[in-house]
Amino acid sequence: MRVALVLIVELKKRPITRGRTTTSTRTIFEGVIIMAPSSLQAKILQTAEALTERMKGEKPSLFSKSRWLRLILDLAMEDHEFKVDMFHFVDALPMLTTNEQVSQHVRDYRLHEKRALPLWASAVFKMASNPLTAAPAVATIRTIVTEIAKTFIVGRDTAEALATLRRLHEEGFAFTTDLLGESTVSAAEARQYQARYLDLIRCLAQEVPRWQADAVIDNNHLGPIPRANISLKLSALEAHLDSVDTEGSVARLKERVLPIFLLAQQNNVFVNLDVETWELHGITYDLFEEIVTHPDLRSYPHVGIVVQAYLKTAHEDMQRLLDLVRKRGTPITVRLVKGAYWDYEVVHARQHGYPCPVFTRKADTDANYERLTVMLLQHFEELSPAFASHNLRSLVHALVQAEERNVPPLAYEVQMLYGMAEPERKAVRSMGRRVRVYAPIGELLLGMAYLVRRLLENTANTSFLRSRYHEGTDIASLMATPQSSISFNG
Amino acid sequence: MKCDVLNTPFTNCPHADFVDKAVRAAFAESLEKLKGSLPLKVPVVVSGQKRFEGRTRPRYCPSQKDWQVAAVTLATQEDVDRALAAAARAWGEWRDLPVEERALLLDKLADRIQADRFDLAALQTLEVGKPWREADADVTEAIDFCRYYARRALVELAPRPQGNVWGERNTLWYEGRGVAAIIAPWNFPLAILTGMATAALVAGNAVLIKPAGQSSAIGYGLYERMIEVGFPPDVVHFIPGPGSEIGDYIVEHPLIAMIAFTGSKEVGLSLIRKAGNTKPGQAQVKKVVCEMGGKNAIIIDDDADLDEAVAGVMKSAFGYAGQKCSACSRVITVGQVHEPFVKRLIEACRSLHIAPAHDPACQLGPVIDEGAYQRLNGVIANPGDGATPLYIGTPPSDDGFFVAPALFAVQDPRHRLMQEELFGPILAIYQAKNFDEALEVAVSTEFALTGGVFSRSPSHLEAAKKRFRVGNLYLNRGCTGAMVDRQPFGGFGMSGIGTKAGGPFYLLSFADPRCVTENTMRHGFTPDIPPEA
Numbered sequence A: 001m002r003v004a005l006v007l008i009v010e011l012k013k014r015p016i017t018r019g020r021t022t023t024s025t026r027t028i029f030e031g032v033i034i035m036a037p038s039s040l041q042a043k044i045l046q047t048a049e050a051l052t053e054r055m056k057g058e059k060p061s062l063f064s065k066s067r068w069l070r071l072i073l074d075l076a077m078e079d080h081e082f083k084v085d086m087f088h089f090v091d092a093l094p095m096l097t098t099n100e101q102v103s104q105h106v107r108d109y110r111l112h113e114k115r116a117l118p119l120w121a122s123a124v125f126k127m128a129s130n131p132l133t134a135a136p137a138v139a140t141i142r143t144i145v146t147e148i149a150k151t152f153i154v155g156r157d158t159a160e161a162l163a164t165l166r167r168l169h170e171e172g173f174a175f176t177t178d179l180l181g182e183s184t185v186s187a188a189e190a191r192q193y194q195a196r197y198l199d200l201i202r203c204l205a206q207e208v209p210r211w212q213a214d215a216v217i218d219n220n221h222l223g224p225i226p227r228a229n230i231s232l233k234l235s236a237l238e239a240h241l242d243s244v245d246t247e248g249s250v251a252r253l254k255e256r257v258l259p260i261f262l263l264a265q266q267n268n269v270f271v272n273l274d275v276e277t278w279e280l281h282g283i284t285y286d287l288f289e290e291i292v293t294h295p296d297l298r299s300y301p302h303v304g305i306v307v308q309a310y311l312k313t314a315h316e317d318m319q320r321l322l323d324l325v326r327k328r329g330t331p332i333t334v335r336l337v338k339g340a341y342w343d344y345e346v347v348h349a350r351q352h353g354y355p356c357p358v359f360t361r362k363a364d365t366d367a368n369y370e371r372l373t374v375m376l377l378q379h380f381e382e383l384s385p386a387f388a389s390h391n392l393r394s395l396v397h398a399l400v401q402a403e404e405r406n407v408p409p410l411a412y413e414v415q416m417l418y419g420m421a422e423p424e425r426k427a428v429r430s431m432g433r434r435v436r437v438y439a440p441i442g443e444l445l446l447g448m449a450y451l452v453r454r455l456l457e458n459t460a461n462t463s464f465l466r467s468r469y470h471e472g473t474d475i476a477s478l479m480a481t482p483q484s485s486i487s488f489n490g
Numbered sequence B: 001m002k003c004d005v006l007n008t009p010f011t012n013c014p015h016a017d018f019v020d021k022a023v024r025a026a027f028a029e030s031l032e033k034l035k036g037s038l039p040l041k042v043p044v045v046v047s048g049q050k051r052f053e054g055r056t057r058p059r060y061c062p063s064q065k066d067w068q069v070a071a072v073t074l075a076t077q078e079d080v081d082r083a084l085a086a087a088a089r090a091w092g093e094w095r096d097l098p099v100e101e102r103a104l105l106l107d108k109l110a111d112r113i114q115a116d117r118f119d120l121a122a123l124q125t126l127e128v129g130k131p132w133r134e135a136d137a138d139v140t141e142a143i144d145f146c147r148y149y150a151r152r153a154l155v156e157l158a159p160r161p162q163g164n165v166w167g168e169r170n171t172l173w174y175e176g177r178g179v180a181a182i183i184a185p186w187n188f189p190l191a192i193l194t195g196m197a198t199a200a201l202v203a204g205n206a207v208l209i210k211p212a213g214q215s216s217a218i219g220y221g222l223y224e225r226m227i228e229v230g231f232p233p234d235v236v237h238f239i240p241g242p243g244s245e246i247g248d249y250i251v252e253h254p255l256i257a258m259i260a261f262t263g264s265k266e267v268g269l270s271l272i273r274k275a276g277n278t279k280p281g282q283a284q285v286k287k288v289v290c291e292m293g294g295k296n297a298i299i300i301d302d303d304a305d306l307d308e309a310v311a312g313v314m315k316s317a318f319g320y321a322g323q324k325c326s327a328c329s330r331v332i333t334v335g336q337v338h339e340p341f342v343k344r345l346i347e348a349c350r351s352l353h354i355a356p357a358h359d360p361a362c363q364l365g366p367v368i369d370e371g372a373y374q375r376l377n378g379v380i381a382n383p384g385d386g387a388t389p390l391y392i393g394t395p396p397s398d399d400g401f402f403v404a405p406a407l408f409a410v411q412d413p414r415h416r417l418m419q420e421e422l423f424g425p426i427l428a429i430y431q432a433k434n435f436d437e438a439l440e441v442a443v444s445t446e447f448a449l450t451g452g453v454f455s456r457s458p459s460h461l462e463a464a465k466k467r468f469r470v471g472n473l474y475l476n477r478g479c480t481g482a483m484v485d486r487q488p489f490g491g492f493g494m495s496g497i498g499t500k501a502g503g504p505f506y507l508l509s510f511a512d513p514r515c516v517t518e519n520t521m522r523h524g525f526t527p528d529i530p531p532e533a
């Protein structure tokens, strides 16, 4: 949660890099020759067009659902200052208990003086800014923000979430769920969080067998896979995590995490370790290795971890996972993402004088994602690929590469965040691919940090969804091969 | 003079990146190597002559009381006399060197310290009970001081013209005052000692280094490296020994020109008094650069991000067991944030890992020595009327001087827990009615060193900038960990005389300004009038 604030403070305008490939056949790592980019590119364009045909007229709920959300996103993308003020305000809102407090914050962030707001919107802020008329306006603001949060959060608690997850399943989408919360500052909070996870596993295990079967999302190419799927954030499961004591941190975490994996195995629930900041990266990988080579878990295939393509070490990470699978003799799933902590990593490294762990050109991240996509597909029997992205280029590239390599369609999956790219997700699903939705559960207001992060992600200049749905960039340009200057000779 | 290196801009030496396995291994290796060579023998050094004989005092590891880290030779008044006489003789030549030469030595010293950074940090974990990260940060700060002052010296000490009138030339510059006594504390055993000593040296003073008794081995580590890189042995002398025996003697000595001191308010004020006492034969008025204590507060506003606030307070209050002058020892909560904040803070304290400082798992190490241990336990047992214990931890063992965190709720801002600097893991918590009252309480002590505010209200942050008058105010972060150049450090009130270590113009406190005016008019002509254009 901590990261969100840093992200807000460091909002920056970054240029969008686009371009077209002209290179001829080249060798990608591990000596594999891929087809000439021009023919690959043709297939990518073709597939993208087929997909967009299926998405005609649809917008993600992010850009359509609530009038307010659309308004906020539009303004945020037009007006940098508004973006900062608005997100700071939303970030503080959960802590404000009285109308007077909210009123003061509206004044402090000058939301009542904002230009360019539609009349009805500025009327609400004006009323809220005046202590005498604040009460109804504040109630309206809270309702609206709660509504917005609902776009991204599947439920306040497990019971509420189960209904939504079930509906998702009926619509043909698999899920992975995680529990939002405050950041963990004590052992007591970590234990509580662990208990909530254990509880979640039990609830899911009871619930999901009742659902209607769906051949595409309930199976991979080999057979049934767990319907219930959870994602864990390690920073929430232990307060005392510090790279200076990596061994100790791993040992402490193991005590908390192992019971979760064991219970999940007993109940046929998939467990994924989310990967957070670079500071915790080594700890996370070390822990994962210890857990999945544990004698009781060695042969459990329904475990996974994340590889972040924006990391300069991503290729080594992938290699390490491959070695791990060979060592334990059972496959794992790898969720390939770009990485959610870009601003934080850049700022943190600069402030401490550390080498920057992430690429600083968007195209490098995108290109690395594609390179790792190919690597995953080459080893899909050991590392089950899960392509998590909302970027249609990244996804289509993965689909086309999979087809080129004759990887069975159910041997991999596509993952997207709840509330974020429904047209893409439906289109991919309609092509018979397994799509999993990442669905967070939590108190709506406590989930504000998560909400703000999603809002920032989608209003960033480099965001794919922004260029597609806000700027209306045409598909051909969006499908351009990422032009990276980094030489990948992993 | 080759000083290209000094024309590069200053950058902070990065802290050790412990994410890197090799870095962790290097630190551990330094620690192992050091453990094999204990106890270290620390001599008195006058004009390069080491003396190990005579009275010594053992220094034990605060994490492990029976483990001797060092045997410190105690300097005598006679050592002080000889050192001062030699320093006074050597001073003139040192002062008159081109400033670049002195600055280059500082830069070399930085390189030398950096090369041995983990040895020097490992020694801190054992000698003063500083955990890995903080020990490393102390060493990098020492490096920063050297590099920063070297660069500032070229700017600040350079002669500059004054006025612009034909027929006269005025030049102003700063030069060393004489022999400076460097009286350093144990809590930043390398950084503060290095900062004060190198500032004095680069400004053109000779120095007598008197490290704290608890950190003499680290002080000697600095001295040795200074001599190795080329500081003249007559300009730098190393005089370890108890403050009570030689401290006053040094301060009152007629050959001392200035004193740089960091430590408690009591000692600081007494030192200022003694320095003001002019002795027969004394050549000049003594100047004192003095950094004293703090009773620093962090305000938790009712809209604060509690995730951040709890983490920030934990780090500021219990980092190095609260033994930093910048440490947070008061928390002022605003209104209804009190309860949820305190609840989370108590749990955070309960989960703090108390361990020997050389164990990388240590989050809270021991306090510095038996005296501090007894004193702090006394305060915890008897905090005075009107202090309600919220949480009193239990130390894991009595092998070392471990004091567990103690939290007290206090209703009266004048309570001793809200006023006295305790220098330990003891935190007083006061609930203010509103932000306005919080600001009032925050500045209601005699100190004015650091402070912090966690708030998401721009108008409150603005008010804090104006009214929370302390030397270093931190908004939405903890109140410790000032970085050289980025956060020039130091306070006023009873916290110090207003100098800013690691900031611009600090060096000028170590120098006297001189102005030379030359009349350039001879027989009605002056070269100052330019030829007709």
Ligand SMILES: Cc1cc2nc3c(=O)[nH]c(=O)nc-3n(C[C@H](O)[C@H](O)[C@H](O)COP(=O)(O)OP(=O)(O)OC[C@H]3O[C@@H](n4cnc5c(N)ncnc54)[C@H](O)[C@@H]3O)c2cc1C
Pocket: A014, A273, A274, A275, A276, A306, A308, A310, A337, A338, A339, A340, A341, A342, A358, A359, A360, A361, A362, A363, A364, A365, A388, A389, A390, A391, A394, A415, A416, A417, A437, A438, A457, A462, A463, A464, A465
């Ligand atoms: C199902 C799912 C699970 C996820 N789990 C995780 C997780 O466990 N850990 C995690 O870290 N993230 C996770 N993410 C988030 C993910 O890393 C991305 O932040 C997010 O998906 C946006 O990337 P994109 O490919 O969808 O969109 P795009 O708009 O194509 O890419 C945006 C991303 O590009 C990168 N980027 C932006 N600017 C630059 C720059 N200047 N230089 C280099 N790179 C830049 C950043 O990574 C940014 O997030 C997950 C995402 C999904 C969909």
